[in-house]
Structure formats: C-alpha cells, structure tokens
Amino acid sequence: MFLALPVLCTGYLLGSLPSGYLAGRWLAGIDIRQQGSGSTGATNVLRVLGKGPALAVFLIDVLKGTAAVRLAMLVLSESAPGWQVDALVVLAGLAALAGHIWPVWLGWKGGKAVATGLGMLLGLTWPVGLACFGLFLTMLSLSRIVSLSSIVAALALPVLMQLSFAPGQERPSYLALALLTTVLVVWRHRSNIGRLLAGTEPRLGASKG
Numbered sequence: 001m002f003l004a005l006p007v008l009c010t011g012y013l014l015g016s017l018p019s020g021y022l023a024g025r026w027l028a029g030i031d032i033r034q035q036g037s038g039s040t041g042a043t044n045v046l047r048v049l050g051k052g053p054a055l056a057v058f059l060i061d062v063l064k065g066t067a068a069v070r071l072a073m074l075v076l077s078e079s080a081p082g083w084q085v086d087a088l089v090v091l092a093g094l095a096a097l098a099g100h101i102w103p104v105w106l107g108w109k110g111g112k113a114v115a116t117g118l119g120m121l122l123g124l125t126w127p128v129g130l131a132c133f134g135l136f137l138t139m140l141s142l143s144r145i146v147s148l149s150s151i152v153a154a155l156a157l158p159v160l161m162q163l164s165f166a167p168g169q170e171r172p173s174y175l176a177l178a179l180l181t182t183v184l185v186v187w188r189h190r191s192n193i194g195r196l197l198a199g200t201e202p203r204l205g206a207s208k209g
Contacts, residue, residue, distance in 0.1 A: 003075055004088055011068035011092035015099025015116055018106050019060040020045045023053045033109055040103075041111030043146045046204075058115050061100065065119025068096035073123075086173040093120040093177060097184060112188040114150045117181050121157075124174060131160050144203035147192035154185035 020040035024032035027049055032040055036047040042061060046054035072092035076085045100116040102108040118136075121129030132153045139149035161178035165171065186193075195201040 004091075007072045007075055007088060007092050008095045010071060011095035012099040014064045014068045014071075015096030016103035016105060016110070017060070017064055017099075018103050018110065019057045019064075020111060021106055023049060023057050027053055033106070038109075039111050040106070040109075042115055044111075061111070061115035062119035062122070064100065065093065065096050065116040065121075066123035067119075069093045069120055069123035083173070086171055089124070090173045090177040093124065094180060096120060097181065101184070101188060112150070113181075113184055114154075117154075117185060120177075120181075124177070125161070125164060128157070128160050128164050128178075132157055140204070144205065145196070145201055146204065147189050147201055148196060151186060151189055151193070154182045157182050 018040055020032050020042065023045055024030045024035070030048070032044060032048060036044045038044070042054045042058035045057045069089050069092055072089040073085070076088055096116055097113045097120065099110075100113050101110050103110040114136075118129055118133055121132060123129075135156055136149045136153040139152045140146065143149060158175065158178040161175050162170075165175075192201055
C-alpha cells in the first residue's frame with residue numbers, strides 16, 4: 001500500500017485549498033478570517049462578500065471533497081482488497097475535511113467542513129449526499145439558520161448512511177466516516193450551538209448577533 005501516503009496527502013492538500021480566504025483577498029483585499037464569524041466557509045463569505053462569491057466558494061469546497069475521494073478510488077481501485085480500498089478512500093475524505101478545517105497555509109484556521117463534507121459524501125455515495133443536502137435545505141427554509149441546518153444534517157448522516165446499505169452489504173468504513181463527520185461538524189459548530197441555545201444565532205438576511 002505504498003500509494004496510501006500520497007493519496008492521503010493529496011486529500012489534505014485538496015481540502016486545504018483556501019477558497020474563502022482567496023475570495024476575500026482577491027475581491028475585497030481583506031482577510032475573511034477577521035470578518036463576520038471568522039470562518040473561511042461559504043456562509044461567512046455570503047455575509048461579507050455577497051451571494052456570487054459565496055456560491056463560487058461553496059461549489060469549490062464541495063468539489064474539494066468529491067475530488068479527494070474520487071481520486072483515491074481511481075488510484076487505489078486495483079491495488080488492494082475491497083475493504084482496504086474503502087478504508088483508505090474514507091481516510092482520504094477525512095484528510096480533505098482536516099485540510100479544510102486546519103489548512104497549513106492559513107495557520108491552521110479554516111472553515112467548518114460542511115460543504116467539503118457534502119462533496120465527500122457525493123463522491124462516496126451520492127444518494128446519501130443528496131439526502132443530507134435535501135435535509136439541510138429543508139431546515140434552512142424553515143429556520144433561516146445555516147448553522148442549525150448544518151448540525152441537523154450532520155446528526156442525521158449516520159442514520160442515512162446505515163439506511164443506504166442493502167442487507168448483508170454493510171460498509172463499516174463508510175459508517176465510521178459518517179460518525180466521524182458528524183462529530184467534526186458538530187464540534188466545529190460548538191460556538192454556534194451556544195448562540196442557538198441563547199437565541200442569538202443570526203438568521204440569513206439578518207446582521208450577525
């Protein structure tokens with residue numbers, strides 16, 4: 001498995017592409033980490049730079065996660081038994097999430113991994129990815145709170161992943177990935193959870209509280 005380390009490094013480097021930070025620098029000459037919530041993700045870009053840049057950042061961040069796992073699948077598909085490929089592809093996805101959350105280029109301060117996590121899911125098992133995205137959009141339409149919608153979708157992920165398996169065809173690595181992704185997303189939103197409990201979390205279209 002001499003390909004494992006390059007695959008994991010590639011996943012991290014893809015995830016660490018600082019699209020939100022670059023959007024702030026290129027479009028407004030600012031450090032997005034010093035604006036709004038301090039995150040480099042699409043939600044903060046929306047607050048600071050507007051809809052167009054936010055959409056571009058969101059799509060790039062999704063593609064980072066998809067590319068990490070699809071490249072891993074492509075490189076590893078003929079090199080090991082199925083369960084080992086599954087495990088390494090999952091690790092490549094987690095490496096992309098780690099790169100987005102802790103990018104080496106930005107002093108280890110990045111985004112919250114929601115869009116990159118969605119891309120990773122779409123690359124691994126697109127029905128689960130679409131189900132999570134649909135749940136996110138439903139919650140967002142009801143609450144207008146991005147963080148709440150992200151947390152709800154993350155909490156539902158392990159259940160959706162388990163339901164996606166046909167009897168006798170469970171993939172333990174994929175379920176482990178779902179659980180770890182849930183933990184990462186919820187942990188990255190811990191300050192948002194505090195504001196949600198206090199009733200001060202901003203809604204889309206409102207100034208940050």
